[in-house]
Amino acid sequence: MTTQTPETIPTDFTRLMGCAYPIIAGPMFLVSDEGLVSAVSESGGLGAMPSLNWRSTADFRKAIQKVKTLTNKPFGVNIITNKANTRQHADLDVCAEEKVPLVVTSLGSPKESITKMHAVGCKVFCDVTTLDYARKVEDLGADGVIGVSAGAGGHAGPISPLVLIPYLKKHLKIPVVAAGGIATGEQMAAALLLGASAVQIGTLFIASREAPVDASYKNAILKAEPEDILLTKKISGTPASVIRTPYIDKVGLELNALEEFLLHNSKTKKLMKMLRAYLGSKTLEKAVSGTTWKEVWSAGQGVGLIEEILPVQEIMEKLIKEFQSAKGRL
Numbered sequence: 001m002t003t004q005t006p007e008t009i010p011t012d013f014t015r016l017m018g019c020a021y022p023i024i025a026g027p028m029f030l031v032s033d034e035g036l037v038s039a040v041s042e043s044g045g046l047g048a049m050p051s052l053n054w055r056s057t058a059d060f061r062k063a064i065q066k067v068k069t070l071t072n073k074p075f076g077v078n079i080i081t082n083k084a085n086t087r088q089h090a091d092l093d094v095c096a097e098e099k100v101p102l103v104v105t106s107l108g109s110p111k112e113s114i115t116k117m118h119a120v121g122c123k124v125f126c127d128v129t130t131l132d133y134a135r136k137v138e139d140l141g142a143d144g145v146i147g148v149s150a151g152a153g154g155h156a157g158p159i160s161p162l163v164l165i166p167y168l169k170k171h172l173k174i175p176v177v178a179a180g181g182i183a184t185g186e187q188m189a190a191a192l193l194l195g196a197s198a199v200q201i202g203t204l205f206i207a208s209r210e211a212p213v214d215a216s217y218k219n220a221i222l223k224a225e226p227e228d229i230l231l232t233k234k235i236s237g238t239p240a241s242v243i244r245t246p247y248i249d250k251v252g253l254e255l256n257a258l259e260e261f262l263l264h265n266s267k268t269k270k271l272m273k274m275l276r277a278y279l280g281s282k283t284l285e286k287a288v289s290g291t292t293w294k295e296v297w298s299a300g301q302g303v304g305l306i307e308e309i310l311p312v313q314e315i316m317e318k319l320i321k322e323f324q325s326a327k328g329r330l
């Protein structure tokens, strides 16, 4: 059994993206900033950030340029492609102009992202939670899918990762990345064994020194158990994973009947989604900065395996060591 740290873990994903390790630090709203993203890329993984973490497209461009000054390794950007994101076209143009190596699309069609990013030689992976949707993005020309399973932080899918990954792998030709609940190298080894070409990890990187969120959020991740992770529709209208807190208990997990009606009515749907996204983001913004008693902290079931706050470099080294040791045991 060897626990020596390998210089690379070659997979379809690392070969395609040119990084050392098959680990994406998943884009996280209000969490992934230039420091966190570049630290992950510098440590051999691939850091990703949502364009909406910046207040304007101009600020977002500056953030990309800052990342490029901090690392010359590949990194990624998430574009939310549903109708509620009115900035998606402009942000995507910036990604193409700045030749962002990887665009990750979520919540809507990746068609425009694929056309624009392929034209400049960059890659597009799409978040998927079902095979049906994964087939659609493969047909559109996506370079890979990120299978977001049950237990993930952010918008979790409904299917167990033990099923989702081999199921996607069996039916698709493009690489599959496993996301949801992964916080150790053993799980990473399991994901690769199931057919994943990489893992996308979110929650674990919130418990990093570099994550620009309040200590109360990081400590809540250390304290929480998988049983504390609840799915709420209150943030964006789509079920999202949050840590159970007195505030979450107070407001409940479901939308009221009027909100549900407005979200599903064709005339009010778009406006309602935008309003929900706006209100949800304001609440989250205050919660991550620790300036409110309204504790809404997004995290996945991997909280049960996270015990300390470490610098990104150490998190990466730990993951690789655990991965090697698990491989040896197999």
Ligand SMILES: Cc1cc2nc3c(=O)[nH]c(=O)nc-3n(C[C@H](O)[C@H](O)[C@H](O)COP(=O)(O)O)c2cc1C
Residues within 6 Å of the ligand: 025, 026, 027, 028, 029, 031, 050, 078, 104, 105, 106, 127, 148, 151, 152, 153, 154, 155, 179, 180, 181, 182, 200, 201, 202, 203, 204, 298, 299, 300, 301, 302
């Ligand atoms: C706080 C938080 C915010 C997130 N924001 C986004 C986002 O803006 N866009 C996106 O595509 N995924 C988002 N995600 C999902 C992550 O990119 C990743 O897929 C997920 O965290 C993986 O599950 P894990 O947290 O269990 O590791 C978010 C996740 C968390 C925990």
